Amino acid sequence: MSSIDFSKVLVAQGGGPTAVINQSLVGAVLESRKFREVERVYGAFHGVRGIVNEDFVDLTQETTHNLEMVANTPSSALGSTRDKPDLKYCQEIFKVLRAHGVGCFFYIGGNDSSDTVRIVSEEARKDGYPLRAIHIPKTIDNDLMVNDHTPGFPSAARWVAQAFAGANLDNWALPGVYIAVVMGRHAGFLTAASALGKKFPDDGPHLIYVPERAFFVDKFLADVKATMDRYGRCVVAVSEGVSDENHVPIAEKLAEQVERDAHGNVHLGGGGLADELTQLVKTKLGYKRVRADTFGYVQRSFVGCVSDVDQREAREVGEKAVQYALWGDRDGSVTIHRTGFYSVDYHLTPLEQIAAKTKVMPDEFISPSGTDVTDAFRMYLRPLLGSGMPDAFRLRLNRVPKILT
Amino acid sequence: MSSIDFSKVLVAQGGGPTAVINQSLVGAVLESRKFREVERVYGAFHGVRGIVNEDFVDLTQETTHNLEMVANTPSSALGSTRDKPDLKYCQEIFKVLRAHGVGCFFYIGGNDSSDTVRIVSEEARKDGYPLRAIHIPKTIDNDLMVNDHTPGFPSAARWVAQAFAGANLDNWALPGVYIAVVMGRHAGFLTAASALGKKFPDDGPHLIYVPERAFFVDKFLADVKATMDRYGRCVVAVSEGVSDENHVPIAEKLAEQVERDAHGNVHLGGGGLADELTQLVKTKLGYKRVRADTFGYVQRSFVGCVSDVDQREAREVGEKAVQYALWGDRDGSVTIHRTGFYSVDYHLTPLEQIAAKTKVMPDEFISPSGTDVTDAFRMYLRPLLGSGMPDAFRLRLNRVPKILT
Numbered sequence: 001m002s003s004i005d006f007s008k009v010l011v012a013q014g015g016g017p018t019a020v021i022n023q024s025l026v027g028a029v030l031e032s033r034k035f036r037e038v039e040r041v042y043g044a045f046h047g048v049r050g051i052v053n054e055d056f057v058d059l060t061q062e063t064t065h066n067l068e069m070v071a072n073t074p075s076s077a078l079g080s081t082r083d084k085p086d087l088k089y090c091q092e093i094f095k096v097l098r099a100h101g102v103g104c105f106f107y108i109g110g111n112d113s114s115d116t117v118r119i120v121s122e123e124a125r126k127d128g129y130p131l132r133a134i135h136i137p138k139t140i141d142n143d144l145m146v147n148d149h150t151p152g153f154p155s156a157a158r159w160v161a162q163a164f165a166g167a168n169l170d171n172w173a174l175p176g177v178y179i180a181v182v183m184g185r186h187a188g189f190l191t192a193a194s195a196l197g198k199k200f201p202d203d204g205p206h207l208i209y210v211p212e213r214a215f216f217v218d219k220f221l222a223d224v225k226a227t228m229d230r231y232g233r234c235v236v237a238v239s240e241g242v243s244d245e246n247h248v249p250i251a252e253k254l255a256e257q258v259e260r261d262a263h264g265n266v267h268l269g270g271g272g273l274a275d276e277l278t279q280l281v282k283t284k285l286g287y288k289r290v291r292a293d294t295f296g297y298v299q300r301s302f303v304g305c306v307s308d309v310d311q312r313e314a315r316e317v318g319e320k321a322v323q324y325a326l327w328g329d330r331d332g333s334v335t336i337h338r339t340g341f342y343s344v345d346y347h348l349t350p351l352e353q354i355a356a357k358t359k360v361m362p363d364e365f366i367s368p369s370g371t372d373v374t375d376a377f378r379m380y381l382r383p384l385l386g387s388g389m390p391d392a393f394r395l396r397l398n399r400v401p402k403i404l405t
Numbered sequence: 406m407s408s409i410d411f412s413k414v415l416v417a418q419g420g421g422p423t424a425v426i427n428q429s430l431v432g433a434v435l436e437s438r439k440f441r442e443v444e445r446v447y448g449a450f451h452g453v454r455g456i457v458n459e460d461f462v463d464l465t466q467e468t469t470h471n472l473e474m475v476a477n478t479p480s481s482a483l484g485s486t487r488d489k490p491d492l493k494y495c496q497e498i499f500k501v502l503r504a505h506g507v508g509c510f511f512y513i514g515g516n517d518s519s520d521t522v523r524i525v526s527e528e529a530r531k532d533g534y535p536l537r538a539i540h541i542p543k544t545i546d547n548d549l550m551v552n553d554h555t556p557g558f559p560s561a562a563r564w565v566a567q568a569f570a571g572a573n574l575d576n577w578a579l580p581g582v583y584i585a586v587v588m589g590r591h592a593g594f595l596t597a598a599s600a601l602g603k604k605f606p607d608d609g610p611h612l613i614y615v616p617e618r619a620f621f622v623d624k625f626l627a628d629v630k631a632t633m634d635r636y637g638r639c640v641v642a643v644s645e646g647v648s649d650e651n652h653v654p655i656a657e658k659l660a661e662q663v664e665r666d667a668h669g670n671v672h673l674g675g676g677g678l679a680d681e682l683t684q685l686v687k688t689k690l691g692y693k694r695v696r697a698d699t700f701g702y703v704q705r706s707f708v709g710c711v712s713d714v715d716q717r718e719a720r721e722v723g724e725k726a727v728q729y730a731l732w733g734d735r736d737g738s739v740t741i742h743r744t745g746f747y748s749v750d751y752h753l754t755p756l757e758q759i760a761a762k763t764k765v766m767p768d769e770f771i772s773p774s775g776t777d778v779t780d781a782f783r784m785y786l787r788p789l790l791g792s793g794m795p796d797a798f799r800l801r802l803n804r805v806p807k808i809l810t
Binding site: 013016017042043045046054055056057058059061062066067069070072073074075076077078079080081082095096099100162163165166167169170172173174178180197272275291292293294295296297298300301302303304305389390391392393394395396397398399400402403404405 | 418421422447448450451459460461462463464466467471472474475477478479480481482483484485486487500501504505567568570571572574575577578579583585602677680696697698699700701702703705706707708709710794795796797798799800801802803804805807808809810
C-alpha cells in the first residue's frame with residue numbers, strides 16, 4: 001500500500017443519535033485541524049449514504065466556537081443513516097473517496113457502523129487504495145465488545161435513572177402498578193440503569209427485566225403480585241427486547257405488524273409491549289391502577305440531560321481516533337478501558353473484535369432472582385452518570401396518634 | 406362562626422404530582438411555623454383520604470433542612486389521592502378535623518381539589534364549624550380559571566419543550582414522521598409548549614394539535630403530507646385529548662377498553678392514540694419511517710428538569726395561602742396574576758371562580774391554521790420556563806462541490 005495522503009479526511013456519523021455523538025465529531029474535527037498534513041476536514045451528510053451520494057460538507061470552514069456549541073447539542077449534527085454497505089456499496093464509496101482524494105475515514109457509530117468500517121477497510125486493502133479507516137464508538141445500548149462502556153450510554157442511562165426516580169415518586173404518591181419499557185434489543189444495560197434511580201429501600205423499580213434472562217409471563221405476574229403484597233405498589237422496568245425461553249421477543253409475539261429495517265432488526269417501538277403487559281396485570285391480577293410508559297426516542301436525545309463524564313469521553317474517543325490515524329499504521333476501533341474508580345484509557349482495537357458483535361450484561365451484574373441488579377453493576381454504572389445527579393428526599397412522616405379510631 | 410383556633414393547621418396534596426408541588430407544601434409548612442398562633446402543622450397522608458382515615462403526620466417535627474430537600478423533590482411528598490369528597494365524605498372530614506382541633510385546612514391541587522376545598526368550606530359553614538379552608542393551585546394542565554398560569558405547568562412545559570428539541574434533532578438526523586402525544590384532556594397548553602423547543606425556521610414540531618380545535622383525520626393526513634413535501638420530515642405534537650367535531654376524543658374512539666377514574670375522567674394513557682396515528686400515516690400516506698412516542702408520567706415528575714421560576718412561584722403560593730388564612734377573614738383559592746415581563750402577584754380568589762371549572766387556550770394563542778402557536782403564546786410561555794434552558798446548535802453545512810456527478 002502506498003503512503004496515505006492525509007490532506008483530506010472524512011468524518012461521518014451512523015446509526016441512532018445520542019446525547020454526545022457530536023462531541024466525538026467535534027473531537028475528531030478539531031484534532032484533525034491540529035495536524036499540518038490535514039488541509040481539509042470533510043463531513044459526510046447522512047453517513048455512508050452521504051459518501052455514495054457525494055454529499056460532503058467542509059467542516060474546515062466551521063468556526064471553533066460553533067463547533068463547541070454543536071458538541072453540546074444532542075443527535076447527529078451531520079445527519080445519520082441506517083444503510084449497511086455491501087460490497088457494491090463499498091465500491092461506490094471507494095470511487096467517491098478516490099475522486100475527492102480522501103485518505104482517512106472516521107465513522108462514528110455502533111455495531112453496524114463498525115462493521116461498515118471493517119468492510120470498507122478490507123475493500124480498500126483488496127483494492128490497493130491507501131485508506132486509513134477508524135471506527136469511533138457510540139451506542140446507547142452499551143453493547144460493543146472490548147469496551148468497558150460506550151459513549152452515549154452514560155447519558156441515556158442517566159436519563160433512564162432520572163425518569164425512574166421520578167416515576168417511583170409518582171407511584172409512591174398514587175400507588176399502583178407502573179411499568180416502563182426501556183430501549184434495548186439484546187443488552188439490558190439501559191434498562192438496568194433504572195436501578196440507579198433508587199435511593200430508599202422500598203423505592204422502585206422493584207422489578208427489572210433484561211433480555212439476558214428469559215421472560216416468563218407467569219413468573220412476571222407472580223413477581224408483580226409479591227411486590228404489591230409487600231409494598232402496596234410496584235414499579236417495573238422492562239427491556240423492549242425481553243424474550244421467552246425460545247428467544248422469541250415478547251413484543252414480537254404480541255405485535256400485529258412487524259417491521260424490519262435494513263439491518264434485519266425488528267422495530268420494537270410503540271405502545272405494544274407496555275400496553276400488553278398492562279392488560280395482563282389488570283386482567284390476571286385484578287389491580288385497578290395499572291399505568292405504563294414506553295420510553296421512546298426522548299431517552300436517547302433529550303436536550304438537557306447529559307453526563308459530563310460521557311461528554312468528556314465522547315470528545316476523547318474522537319480525538320484519539322485522529323491520533324491513531326495520523327501517528328499510527330493500522331485501522332481499528334477506538335475502545336474505552338476502565339483503569340480506576342474512576343478513570344479510563346483508550347486503545348485501538350482490531351475491527352474484527354468489534355464489528356457486528358454484541359456484548360450483553362455479564363452474569364455478575366444480574367441478581368440471582370433475575371429481576372434486580374447487583375452492587376457490582378451499581379459500582380460499574382455510578383461513576384458514568386457524572387456529576388450533579390439529582391437526589392430525592394422524603395418527609396420522615398412522624399405519625400400523629402388517631403383519636404377517633 | 407366563632408373565631409378560628411389556629412393552633413393546629415392541616416396541609417394535604419391532591420391529584421397528579423408535579424415537579425414543584427412540594428415547594429408549595431414546604432412554603433405552607435415553614436410560613437405556618439412563623440405564626441405564634443400555630444402550634445402544630447399536620448399533614449394528611451394521601452390527601453382527603455388521609456383525613457377521613459385519620460392518617461396525619463406531624464410536619465412540625467421535620468427539620469427545616471429536610472423540608473428544603475423535600476421541596477426540591479418532585480411528586481407529592483405527603484402522598485396523593487383521586488378521591489372527590491361528596492357530602493357524606495365531607496361530614497367524615499369534619500368529624501376528624503373537629504376531633505383533632507384542626508382550624509385551618511390547606512389543600513394543594515387542581516380543579517378537582519379546589520372543588521373539594523369549596524365543598525368542605527361550604528359544609529363547614531353549614532355545620533357552624535369554624536374552619537379556614539384555602540386552596541393552593543397546582544396542575545401541569547394549566548387549566549385553572551383566573552390564574553395566569555398554575556404551578557407545575559412551567560416545569561412540565563419545560564420538559565415537553567426539551568423533549569421536542571431533542572426529538573426534532575433526532576428526526577433531522579434520521580428523517581421521517583415523528584409523532585408525540587402529550588398530556589392534556591381539555592387544555593392544549595402543555596402540547597403547545599412543544600413549540601418552545603423550536604429554534605431554526607425548519608425545526609419541528611411542524612404540526613401542533615390541541616383539544617381547543619377539532620381534529621379531522623383527513624386534515625391531519627394532508628398536513629403531514631404537506632410538511633413531508635416541504636421538509637422531507639415531519640414532527641407532530643398532539644394532545645391526548647384531541648377530539649372530533651362532535652367533541653368525541655379521538656383516543657376514546659380508538660380505545661378498545663375505556664377506563665374511568667372516580668371523577669369520571671376517561672384514562673387516556675397507553676400507546677393507543679400514538680400507535681393509531683402511526684398506522685394511519687403509514688397506511689394512508691405510505692411513508693416508511695413513522696415513529697411515535699407517548700409522553701407519559703415522566704413529563705410530570707421527571708427528576709432533574711424543573712423551571713426555577715416555577716419553583717419560586719410554587720413556594721410563594723404556599724406561603725401566601727398561610728398569610729391569607731392567618732391574617733385574612735375568608736376562604737378562597739390563591740391565584741397567580743402576571744404584572745410584568747416578567748413578574749407576578751398573588752390574590753385570594755373566591756373558590757366558586759376556580760372550583761371544577763376548566764380554562765382552555767385563548768384563541769390568540771393558536772395560529773389561524775390551527776396547527777401552530779402564535780408569538781403571543783411564545784411571549785406568554787418563555788419567561789415561565791426559567792433560566793438555563795438548553796439551546797441547540799447546527800453545523801453551517803458548507804457544501805463541497807461534487808466531482809463525479
